[in-house]
Amino acid sequence: MHWYHGIVGCVYLAFILVASCKVIIPNELPLIQEVTTTLREWSIIWRQLYVVNNREMFCSVRHMIYDLIEWRSQILSGTLPQDELKELKKKVTAKIDYGNRILDLDLVVRDEDGNILDPEQTSTISLFRAHEIASKQVEERLQEEKSQKQNIDINRQAKFAATPSFALFVNLKNVVCKIGEDAEVLMSLYDPLESKFISENYLVRWSSCGLPKDIDRLHNLRAVFTDLGSKDLKREKISFVCQIVRVGRMELRDNNTRKLTSGLRRPFGVAVMDVTDIINGKVDDEDKQHFIPFQPVAGENDFLQTVINKVIAAKEVNHKGQGLWVTLKLLPGDIHQIRKEFPHLVDRSTAVARKMGFPEIIMPGDVRNDIYVTLVQGDFDKGSKTTAKNVEVTVSVYDEDGKRLESVIFPGAGDEAISEYKSVIYYQVKQPRWFETVKVYKLWTVCITIKHLIMCWVFSSFFFITAKDKSEKIFALAFVKLMRYDGTTLRDGEHDLIVYKAEAKKLEDASTYLSLPSTKIELEEKGHSATGKSMQNLGSCTISKDSFQISTLVCSTKLTQNVDLLGLLKWRSNTNLLQQNLKQLMKVDGGEVVKFLQDTLDALFNIMMENSESETFDTLVFDALVFIIGLIADRKFQHFNPVLETYIKKHFSATLAYTKLTKVLKTYVDNAEKCGITDQLFKAMKALEYIFKFIVRSRILFNQLYENKGEADFRESLLQLFKSINEMMSSISDQTVIVKVRALQVSILTLLLHPKPQLGGWLKCMIVYLKLCMEILLPTMTDQLKYHLERQEDLEACCQLLSNILEVLYKKDVGPTQRHVQIIMEKLLRTVNRTVISMGRDSELIGSFVACMTAILRQMEDYHYAHLIKTFGKMRSDVVDFLMETFIMFKNLIGKNVYPFDWVIMNMMQNKVFLRAINQYADMLNKKFLDQANFELQLWNNYFHLAVAFLTQESLQLENFSSAKRAKILNKYGDMRRQIGFEIRDMWYNLGQHKIKFIPEMVGPILEMTLIPETELRKATIPIFFDMMQCEFHSTRSFQMFEKEIITKLDHEVEGGRGDEQYKVLFDKM
Template sequence: MWTLDEREVIAGFRGTVPHGLSLEIGDTVQILEKCDGWYRGFALKNPNAKGIFPSSYIHLKNACVKNKGQFEMVIPTEDSVITEMTSTLRDWGTMWKQLYVRNEGDLFHRLWHIMNEILDLRRQVLVGHLTHDRMKDVKRHITARLDWGNEQLGLDLVPRKEYAMVDPEEISITELYRLMEHRHRKKDTPVPASSHHLFVQMKSLMCSNLGEELEVIFSLFDSKENRPISERFFLRLNRNGLPKCPEKPERHCSLFVDLGSSELRKDIYITVHIIRIGRMGAGEKKNACNVQYRRPFGCAVLSIADLLAGDSKDDLVLKVYMCNTESDWYQIHENIIKKLNARYNLTGSNAGLAVSLQLLHGDIEQIRREYTSMFTHGISITRKLGFSNIIMPGEMRNDLYITVERGEFEKGGKSVARNVEVTMHVVDSSGQILKDFISFGSGEPPASEYHSFVLYHNNGPRWAELLKLPIPVDKFRGSHIRCEFRHCSTKEKGEKKLFGFSFVPLMQENGRTLPDGTHELIVHKCEENTNLQDSSRYLKLPFSKGIFLGNNSQAVKTTKESFWITSFLCSTKLTQNGDMLDLLKWRTHPDKIAGCLSKLKEIDGSEIVKFLQDTLDTLFGILDENSQKYGSKVFDCLVHIINLLQDSKFHHFKPVMDTYIESHFAGALAYRDLIKVLKWHIDRVTEVELQEHIQEVLKAQEYIFKYIVQSRRLFSIATGGQNEEEFRCCIQELLMSVRFFLSQESKGASALSQLQAVFLSSFPSVYSELLKLYDVREVANLVHDALGSLPTVTHGDESLQAVKLQSIGKTVESHLYTNPDSRYILLPVVLHHLHMHLQEQKDLIMCARILSNIFCLIKKNSSEKSVLEEIDVIVNSLLDILLRTILEITSRPQPSGSAMRLQFQDVTGEFVSCLLSLLRQMTDRHYQQLLDSFSTKEDLRDFLLQIFTVFRILIRPEMFPKDWTVMRLVANNVIITTVLYLSDALRKNFLNENFDYKIWDSYFFLAVIFINQLCLQLEMFTPSKKKKVLEKYGDMRVTMGCEIFSMWQNLGKKFKKIHMVIATSLFCRQNMYFHLFKEKKGKKMYYIR
């Protein structure tokens, strides 16, 4: 019984039985027959040796057969990554032993470790118990190690798609080139990460005069702007200078996240402030008092630039300094950074803070995957102050940052200054203290109250301590912050005596929250704690200098004492902007609508995106109420919001607007006003005073069309499709205005050409909306007319031409172009513009990219009948200009700069891959039509000379990098296929009385170079590589050699006219291959006499 199967040997077999086949563990065998516990077949490593072997020695593997026949391939149906690992490790095994023989010990040991690591990862994949995300990570690690080993051993670059090897026959050559180029560029120039994170781990504080508990506070400080840029990481140390809670190591470290590249500069510093908990004076007797105070101890700083060189995780010991004058404590880190040595000194000769620091690169999710152990135990996260550079939709934050700045107090009848401690509470509307809403920093759970450190005998203390108050939105209204001031006695009782308080409400009655900035608060006299229990008694008092609430005339006992705080709100739910509140409450004050709409552009973008849905509801509500009066203003506000989302800081909110349009938008009549106002603007593009505003309108056209389409859809649902004809007429008139606007020509750069460029850059984004109104053919015709109305490349300024080509590129990448019906309509206008640009040799990079996308799409849809017609159009329009373009760019000298040289190589490779893709897609009919299209033999002769010259260029060694064997083999396969088609034209048109020496000379010269290519010398390949090449392409030298023999025989006596150097080199080289040709040709070989 005959079968065809692929299996793996699980036990060695010596093959000592008659007709036995010797096998080793791990060999892959192909089964031809099976009978009574025995198989007959061959090992893939030596397919010529066939024999029998026991079936019990074999493990079955599922496989499929491709290209059945002489060159059939049996391919395992297992995961392609496993297949690649298996074959690669076999190749490495042989080369690894050679490394030992050549005494390359370092690479020998490194490769051995990598091979073992790959084997371990292979086991994990085979077991199949990995989650989807973990499987992706494992495959990423596997392919990274395979690529490293291949590079070290000088093996070929493997094109991959999502970690799996790609079959070059299954994808277009342009896509293959992009994959190869991406992997080559990734290997040479790794892309720098845009996000960075700082890992901080506290080890210990080394100091001789410890004995009290300590607080260590880390933060990032911008010395250029003189402000902190991060929250604080808070850590407690015991009396020995070691972290408390040693059983919880996650409490000893933190990750400062979302640092942009702008934060990695020399004027960003890691600052460490150390506070001791204990007696007022470090030298006091232990029993002097039982009250504990927070007192300054020391400070250390480190420039983040010091970490950039090595990203080291080695322990660092930072010097700890103490200020000479305690009143300078608030700025000790600044003095150390500025090296004002007179203001600080070392806390001790052997004092030092041992920490571990490491910079990590990549987005936070990538860090979580790569450093899973770091997050397993719940490491604390320290965020940047405020929002990150990019605000994400759905991000819920309501953090109020309060910096306790300074105070000015009287002596209070004492001969010396006070020792002032500030106690802060957050009190709700009922007078109850809110529990656990004051955060000292990450790494420490929130508390219900805050105690400042105490400066000895100082009536003007400066603290500069940053706190975070994560108060829920529902508790903001009616709540306030209360700061109580106490004098801390150094006497034996150690009393903390209340002498005053300040307060500040978190929200005003109109809904505005406490504005950002510094606030000078009034210090109210108070000596009894009981007076503070009923908050209603003091909330009627003024809280800030110059601010009085209501008509309260109650006298303030003193205004000489003041207390300063700085507030900063980071909230996705609350606003401090009065104009925003007025707009959202427009129904309350209808007389203010016009003013509110005018002021919208002045409101900060972060405030608008926080209330995006409410703001949009407000705008369309106003439009429904009075479109005649406010239609234009609402349109301008909508344009402003849409363009706001183009900002990189807010572009993640585009999905929020999309969701709003699809699920929440209710303006069924809005489309009328939107179409009318949009057309009004486009009809006035030539009016100079409006051009700047029209430019903003054109930038927003994508979302304007989305609102128009959704509005019309809602109207149709509500009315059963009424006024459909009227709506279509409005859209047609609008698009007629667009076509007229695009057809306007202007000499050189002008405001009009800038407007055309702005329109074209976003016009392709409108296609998907038009498809909701019309079928694909109608939309394709509309787009064809719009693009066809554009001026030619020889007119207008160059920037407009570049944008025009980009618009065509987006059209090719759009969903509209993937449909065969619309693609056939659009293809001629796309090719027309490409032809014009290539003819002028302008914007070659963009032209190459567009052509690449066209051929990628054609390959994906190669089974469709329409593709054959598209190939016809492309051949007629672009083949000639494509050949000339390659000849032109390859004849130029390479640029000197590395960036320009890479760009030059990219554009050359793109055009070459486009030509190869086109030739591979051409069928017999296409080649015949091409050859028949030449009206004279002279035109055919020029074409053949041109394409032979291009082929000689393509097979130059420097055309592709050394390790791009896959690309070279594909190119050679296309070249030899094309040459076989063209050989017939050569025989028919240029023999006998029409013999043309130059064209025959060019043909044979190409053939010699082709056969002599290093990448075709199969004898130099590893056995597995040779087998793969033969299975896929055969020996292309043999094919070309047979064709050479046939063509040489056709020459007859004319061969003497072929240059003897070419003939000699041809046949001397071919002597070694003639024995291969004999079997194939079955005839006698003739030599030059």
């Protein structure tokens, strides 16, 4: 009679219906399922942490569990917008991965959308790379958490340094300052070590009643200082500077308003805050309000920049409760990213104060045509007066006809454009120093007029000068031409301007002055002295002995300061110089080229398109394109890679470029051995990735326009190009060695694996030609790989190329790949195996090479394994050597895995591939090395030790895992111990008369296998002991060797804690 034991007691078997297990498919999102599973797994560990009184870890896990529960509820609510849902998913997966790591759980690998990768649908190479990425991300998160606990954000600086641009967000909460009149509050970033401003001003106009003049902006005084880059991040110090300029009377203490001139800009004071800690991430709280103490000017002739430097040098400021309240936060990304990722901080109403000058990366579409004009200093003669003049400088902009341009001057972000800018007035200073900067929106001629206010500090004088039209008088003017005679812009830097004496009759016509020299350098070039102390006449105008300096900084993506680059950009104006301009382009400084990257590329392809019937300029345009791509490949300009990618996707439009680029590239390859060609071909090979992207994008655009017209010609041109590359790779010439190495590193196959989604169109197009490419290039590439691997040369490049080849061959949309896998197997499998064997475990490439080897084995079909033996020909010893090498390598890799213990998916994938390979090689043993004449004892012995090592490895011992992990492994891979155990049993019985050769040596390994607590495995393998006894008895009429060995080994295993009651029962029973 049979009974079942249940909750209520024993129940007779006849009353029980045994139902089959039902598989329930949840309706929840995969991420919700993952969160639920994770919470269940963590809750068990959480309880254990409480039991062992690990309070710190207990609290950490509690916070993570609460976060996941909250986020799970938000996702299930279905009320989140798509962008917020996407961000929340990132937070959830990051939290799960981080928690798994600190709890020593398995690493989870995901795709770009955060979904868990299915190892059955993912190539081995992709799986390996996903593990590398996931492991690196978790490690960075661990470092961030560690840094936060120590109040040192080590990784933050590295993170922002890797970000092309970032911005400082500022929210002005209040200005607590007794001014008494209207004021301008000018905020900017300042480098104290260089004593210069690095950003535009953020301007807030403040009323005398203590509120913003624009009352609608109350509680919304926000700005972002953008375009900051990694160089700014590395500055030793950065200060946030606020200058307060009073706008009103000349002297604040005079209350007789009838006598006063109004609207004058007078220095009032500054407030300075060191924001280096915020930039470095030590302070990162957008809600924390910072108080910036206010320092008033000591006298009315104190220069504001001097006061700024004094405040920075001082340890503390006697602010008397006056100052500014602000919040600050560092934000990664450009203005478009910031508006998208931080909409609660930055919206369309937020003022944008740009860096003075270009950002480190200039994206296509970021069109600028600005100039920053800084009023530096002047020296003005007192004349017949006993006191110095009160000097006000006004700046206005004129075109080449002398007409003033309206609303083109920007005094600061957040304010409207103006037509005339007025400087701060310092009281009776002979040599004023302003350091005031304005931005001119269009590059025309800046005309600067200097006005003298006939003012005196005596009160009665004020009354006199407030009479109509007597409040101010223009006494001199200066100007500068921003466009040079050769079409380039004014050079950046300081300029010593000529100061002309103002004459009333000529002031009405600005064109009178605009034809004259504007700087002292120009004056000297025309043979006049610029150092005389007395006045000089120039034409009908008089040069004053006063001096005035400004500095300019051109920030234009349309106008350049380089003559050679300008010649190319304006190539249509003089086509006779086109050849020279193309050659000169390759001598232009890289920094200037990347600033005008889009316009330069447009010019090159326009030249190509407008000369489509001629080949005159094709090679020069190709060389120029290679030069530009080479620039961007340089570490100095590597951040411009996204710019080039964006250009190809959104701005490139040359539909016929593919024919010319293909033809020139083929010409170079065909003439690789010619003198002078090798160097240029090497550069072209370095640029090959982007050359092919241009070719394919051009062809896609042509197809869209002409509906696949000329498809056969395009295929033929590619075929001929691949053949030429193939012939070059097969060449034995020493001149082409460097080129061939580079070709391997940037193989065309590598181009097919670009992971960025924006390249999906060209990738799909290129896959059409993949089979053609494979047929031509694969044999040559495998030969080259074999050559370099056998000599241990360029291992990293070889591994990268082989990985990419295997990755391409795994794709389902590339057609049949059996022949291609066969080529790789024949030429590279054994070479890769030997590379792995020779490589130490501390090598950085060991994981990559093992992944390559595993990928080859995984992509081999039964046909390939059968064909593998044939490749060795009739040399039986070669087959033996190959199998011996493989068995020893597998055993070493199983015993000392190259991957971390938490790379469970990668390790299980490797085990699955190894198991199949072991079984395939076992068939070879049965077919080739089992009969009496061909039996190989050592080969069989290595097989058994490998199989037992595989079965007993720690990563397959399911009883040591949690129930959830055990269920996942059984569902995905089954119990591989049982599979290999049954194979060991069958192989043992296949030995026949050769069994005695393995007694007693195999008793220990078989015993170790039977001790695995898996019932079916034990039932299948314990009978092997009885077979051993029988075998020895038939041979020697005793089983003393077996008896002695099993007792010794069994004692050793039991003393080590192995064995259980079930084993004892089964061993006795069987």
